[in-house]
Every structure is written in C-alpha cells, then in structure tokens.
Amino acid sequence: MNRLGIIGIVIVAVFVLVALLAPFIATHDVGATDLLLRYAPPSAAHWFGTDSTGRDIFSRVVFGARISLEVGIVVVAVSAFFGTIAGAIAGYYGGWVDRFLSGYIFNVFLAFPGLLLAIALVAFLGAGLNKLIFALCIIGWVGYARLIRAQVLKVREYDFVNAARALGAGDLRILTVHILPNAIQPLIVQASLGMAGAVLSEASLSFLGLGVPPPAPSWGVMIEEARDLSTLQAAPHALIFPGLAIALTVLAFNFIGDGLREYLDPRQRRR
Amino acid sequence: MKRKIFGVLRRIGFLILVVWTVVSLVTLLIELVPGDPATAVLGDQATPEQLAQFRARHGLDRPPFFFGLPIDENGHRHLRWYGLDNRYTDYWRAILHGDLGASFRTEQPVFDLIKSRYPYTIALALVSMAIAICIAIPLGVIAGKNRGTTTDNGLSVLALIGISLPSFVIGPMLVYIFSVKLRWLGGYGSENWTFIILPAFTLGAALSAILTRMVRSSVIEELGEPYVRTARAKGLSERTVVYKHVLKNGLIPVVTVLGLQLGVLLAGAIITEKIFGWPGLGLLLVEDGIAKRDYSVVQGCVLAISTTYILANTLTDLVYRWLDPRIRVS
DSSP states (O other): OOHHHHHHHHHHHHHHHHHHHHOOOSSTTTTTOGGGGGTTSOOOOSSSSSTTOBBBBBHHHHHHHHHHHHHHHHHHHHHHHHHHHHHHHHHHHHHHHHHHIIIIIIIHHOOOOOOOHHHHHHHHHHOOOHHHHHHHHHHHHHHHHHHHHHHHHHHSSSHHHHHHHHTOOOHHHHHIIHHHHHOOOOHHHHHHHHHHHHHHHHHHHHHHHOOOOOSOOOHHHHHHHHHHHHHHOOOOHHHHHHHHHHHHHHHHHHHHHHHHHHOOOHHHHHO | HHHHHHHHHHHHHHHHHHHHHHHHHHHGGGGGGOOOOOHHHHOTOOOOOHHEEEEEEEETSOSSSSOOBBBBTSSOOOOOEETSHHHHHHHHHHHHTTTOOOOOTTOOBBBHHHHHHHHHHHHHHHHHHHHHHHHHHHHHHHHTTTTTTTHHHHHHHHHHHHHHOOHHHHHHIIIIIIIIIOOOSOOOSSGGGGGGGHHHHHHHHHHHHHHHHHHHHHHHHHHHHHHHHHHHHTTHHHHHIIIIIIIHHHHHHHHHHHHHHHHHHHHHHHHHHHHHTTTSHHHHIIIIITTTTHHHHHHHHHHHHHHHHHHHHHHHHHHHHHHHHHHHHH
C-alpha cells in the first residue's frame, strides 16, 4: 500500500486504541465542570485547555473517539450487510427484479441529496444515538448495493459460475460461495470511505443538534458549543481540538480508502 | 431521432415516478413522530380542546393514508379501509395547487416561507460552485500536467485535506479571522454582498477538492490522446493545447459531477447556513422547522430541496447526452 495509506492505518489504530482505553487515557471526568477554570488555555493540567464551563477538552476528545468510531463501525457494518444483499439480488437475478431494485428503489434513495434524508428522519423521529445510527444506515446502504450489483453483474458471467451451475449448485450457493467472494473486493474500499463519511455525518448531525444530546462528548456537539464568537475569541482551542480530531479521523479513513483502491487495482499503482 | 425522443420521454417518465415516491415518503414522514404531533408541538400543558382544534386545523384528525391499523376499544388492531378521504390525498390535492400547508407555529403558508428563502440557497450554491470551479480547474491542470511530481502529490494531499475538513470547523474559523479580526468580510447574516463570500467558500471547499481530483485525471487521460500530439506538432503553445483542446474534452465528465454535486451542496448548505446565519432553506429547516418542531415547515423544506436536486440531476443528464454524442447511441 502507498505511504499515505500506511499513515492512515497508523492514525486509525491510534484512534481505536484511544477509544478502547478511554477511561485510562482521559485525565479528567468528561462531565466535571469548573466555573473558575473557564476557557483555560492548554497547560500541563489540561492538555487541550478547558471549555466554556471549565470541562477538560482532552478527556472529552478522548471519549468522543468512542462515539465516532462506534457510529462509524455500526453504520458501515449494517449498511454494507443490507446493501450487499440488495445489490447481490438485483445483480444476480436481473430482469424485472433488477429493474425494480436498481431502477426504482435505489434511485428513490439516491433522489435525496446527501444528508437530507438522515436530517429529515431524525427531525421526525427525535434526536438520539440509535436514531442517528438508523438514519445513517438508511442513507448508507444504497452505495454498497449499487457497487455490489455492478460487481455481481460482471462476475456472474464468468465460466466458473456456469461450471457450478452445471454441477447442480443452487442460486444461494452460487451467490454466496462463488460470486460474492469474487465480487467483494471493492467493498473494502467503499467501507473505508464509508467510515470517513459516517464519522463526518455523525459530527454534522450532532452539530445540528440531531445526534447525541449535549452533555455527551461527541466531537460535533463540542464544536457546536465552541463556535459562538465569545468562546471563539476567548478559547479558540475549544473548537480547534475536536475539529482536528474529526479532520484527522476522516482524513485517515480517506487515505486508507485511496491507498486500498490503488493497491487492489494494479493498473492505478504507477500513475 | 425517434430513439432520442423516446429516451428523453423515458427519462421524464422516470423523473415523475421518483418525484411521486419522494413526495409520498415526505408526506408520510409525520407518522414517524413518536406519540402525537399535536402534543409535540403544543406541549404537555395544552388542553384537550386546544389539541383537538390544532388537529382539526392541520388535518391531523383525519386518517393518514388509504388504509390503517387503528386500535379499537378492546385494544386490538384491525385493518381498516378509509377510501379517498385521507390526509395523503389532501396533501397531494394541495401540492398540485401550490399549497404546502400552513406552519404549525406561525400559521404562515409554508409555500411563501420557502419562496422567500429559496433564492438565498440557490445563490449560495451557485456562488460556491463558481468558487470551486475557479479553484479546481487551474489546480487540476497543474497537477495533471506535472503528474507524479512533488507538486502533484502535494496537491493530492491538499485535496484530501479539503474533503476531510468539515464545514463546521472551517466556517467558524473563517468568521473569526476575516470578519472579527480583519473586518474584511461580513460574517453572520446577509446584509450586503460581502456576506455571501465566507459561506460560499466554506461550502465550496470540499467540492473544489473533489473537482481538482477529477480535472487532474481527466487532463492526464486526454494528454495521452493523439489529437494532443497533432496540436503540439502544429506548433501550438502548451497553454493553447491544454486550455483550448484538452480542457474542452476533459471537462465533459466534470460537468456530470457538477450536477451530482449540486445535491451535496444543497444538503451541505443546511449546515453552512446555520454556521453563517445565511437566511436560506437550510436555516429555515433547522431553526424554524426542526428546532421548533414545526413539522409542516420541515416537510416543505425537505420537498423543496430534494425536488430541486432531482430536477438538477435530470437536467445534467440531458446536457451530458447533448455534449457527448456517444452516450445518445448506447
């Protein structure tokens, strides 16, 4: 894999470790306020300084990694699972099944721009972590479905599929044993880019007040609380550190996605 | 010719089908509200009379769809057929007359609210697209011409950083630097034309990064074509070759991406408008709709944004067919 991909893996590994070991790494209680210590700049006691209510930003960023990665992993796993099923069915059976699924259902979901459907869903369902994950899965699965459909369309024409059919293998067996293992490679790239997207979407929805409710240390919530002009003037670090955490995580997953794409497609390697 | 007309008609028929489904989904979204929408809007202190009056005014006392599963006196659910007399048909009848209902809070017609905010969002999206194109074309050409060099790699990393930096991190920082510290540009609101620059740049940053990558790979691909050799052999300057010949062909795929990205811009505008207090559809959706639980405003905004996106996509598709005759045939 290229150098940037390796850098991405290292950054993601650090974030995963931080998320797993959060209680040991955090230096303060994430909810503990200290009104005498508002807007404190970074120091030995508070590595990333404190926010408008004197909470320790470092500890909150550390625990925020848990929320971001949890949302990312669940959203990518669930959407990839359902997307793969839908895409495999559309690609394998073709005909009216494909016309209905990829021609109609996929396109209806793609007709909502970007985050809009997720925003609308959470607006009506009410805010909360589980509802946010549900909404992100609803908008996420189509990307995987389209990808797998295109792959299956290609792989099902190969000779070994015909051979399996001639030997009497059923549809389910042909799909799961012969086609999907040969179709799934690009899914890894998509999943890695999907992690970047999910982390960004979680932060965006939390920023809009549609994600994890405020006392929780979500990076998006921290930025929302730090973006008013008085806080920005007194303590720009309250915005910069969670902002850096989001940017680094998203960047790392994008690096990995790009690196994997290049690695899996040798034609692109020397470009 | 016949085939061409058939293709366009099919595209339009499909467009109508998708719009119908999207509108239907949005009208039914209110069924997702946990509990009773009237209580959610008026609060727990509302008297039963107030609740009943509110429901009657907004049609919430009527059955939501052609059929339903209401609970009877014994607590059992039964399938019941309501016929044409339901809220879904009400909604459609109203939409076809240009009526999107009244705001749950202010009683203003949602259509008028959207009409007054719509131009702001379109202006923001178009200006950010323009900014993104102005950044992406020169950078993409430079990267593509110097493929594999340090300049190219540096620009690729810069583009990835641009994609990864969320608008709600860049936005407040830009306000702080250019509006509060330097006082060059407007920050929060829409008092004069300078107020559009910061939000448009924030919104366009990610798009410019995506476009730079596209222009780069387009330029690389086109530079390998025989016509480039011919143009160079004619003695044309490298500048003319790249900007007159290569870009003209290389920009066709970029046009498609622009159309698709308009949706990302429209959705991204929701966040950008909140950061900068830009009075477009996004701000209407977030501050008047979601924050105040004004569900009819939310429905109206979601409808306006998604239909704009669908129309823009269809238009891009048609323009793309017209630009590239190869697609018309297949």
